Amino acid sequence: MKKYLTIDIGGTFIKYSIMEENYRVLEEGSIPTKKEPELFLTQLTTLAVEHKEKVDGIAVCIAGFINPQTGENTDFSVGEHFRAYNLKEELERISGLAVTIENDSNCAALGEMVVGAGRDYKDICLLTIGTGIGGAIVIDGHLWRGSHFKAGEAGLMRLGGENSEYAGATSVLVKRVSKVAGKTVDGPYVFEHLLEPEIAAVYQDWLEKLSAVVGNMAMLLDPQVVLIGGGICQEPRFIRDLKAKVYELYPHLLEYTEIKGCETGNQAGRIGALALHKEEMI
Incomplete structure (x- = not known):
């Protein structure tokens, strides 16, 4: 059975796996993401060199407006290290293997469609809630990337005069609760203290x-x-x-639009990237 190096490039960590073509994980690891472009590139090329003899291809997901054919990232909202190099070209050059690269939210949507919460659907929206808000759209079982590879970027929409990711991102919730609590807190702290009126008010506004x-x-x-x-x-x-709040604000959606949590966790992007890679190699 063929094996692949799958890489999920995040702002904090680069997570990687060796996966079989049926998405079974054989090994995995992570390294902190370097912010300096040359060091960042070295991290990725080192991974490719270390694994090139035991895999049949490389599948990558990363934040950005990604042209999957050329590998170009034109996203103005990501760090310079994500845009400084054409990672598809660099990884193919150093490894001699075929490389697929795609937006991380797009890959997560495909991962969920292949083996997760989206496997019974053909028309899907995915929203990833974290430091910002990422999004992806699948129509009739296929990614809808848009004319400039920017489709689904829900975090860049305006909501009440501000970017929606600055209104509904988890990082915003944690920051606001930290201010109320008078100390730096994390996500679990918020949910453990929702009986406190001030924290509950912040949570409900954010929700x-x-x-x-x-x-x-x-x-x-x-x-x-x-x-x-x-x-x-x-x-x-x-x-x-x-779900309760969405259906309260948009009651008619209850009849025909489901809302579900993702099931594949932090492997979703890597699974989706591999699904795309296999499709391209057919």
């Missing part, structure tokens, strides 16, 4: 703004399901609270 993003995407695109990803989905009550 309403995020629900507007979810509802607006559902209204605009009319998908069968909106999938919600990000570490916050590990909090048992979050998806329940989000």
Whole structure:
């Protein structure tokens, strides 16, 4: 069975796996992401060189407006290290292997469609809630990238005069609760202290703004399901609270648009990237 090096390039960590073509993970690891462009490139080329003799291809997901044919990243909102080099060209040159590269949210949507919460649907919106808000759109089982590879970028929409990712991102919730608590807190702290009125008020305000993003995407695109990803989905009550608020704001959606948490965790992007790679190699 063929094996592949799959790489999920994040702002904090570069996570990688050796996967079989059936998406079974044989080994995996992670390294902190370097911000200096040359060091960042060296991290990735080193991974490719270390594994090139035991894999049949490389599949990469990364934040940005990615042209999957050329590998060019034209996103103005990501760090310079994500844009300074054409990673597809560099990794193919150093490894001699075929390389597929795609936007991380797009890959996450495909990963969920292949083996996760989206496997029973053909029309999907995915929103990843984290430091910002990422998004992806699948129509009739295929990615909709848009004319300039910018489709699905929900975090760049305006909501009440501000970018929606600055209203509904998890990082915003944590920052606001930290201010109320008078100390730096994390996501679990928020959910452990929701009985405190001030924290509950911050959470409800944040939840309403995020629900507007979810509802607006559902209204605009009319998908069968909106999938919600990000570490916050590990909090048992979050998806329940989000669904209740979305259906409160947009009650008609209850009849025809489902809202579900993602199931494949931090492997979603790598699974989706591999699915794309296999499709390209046919």
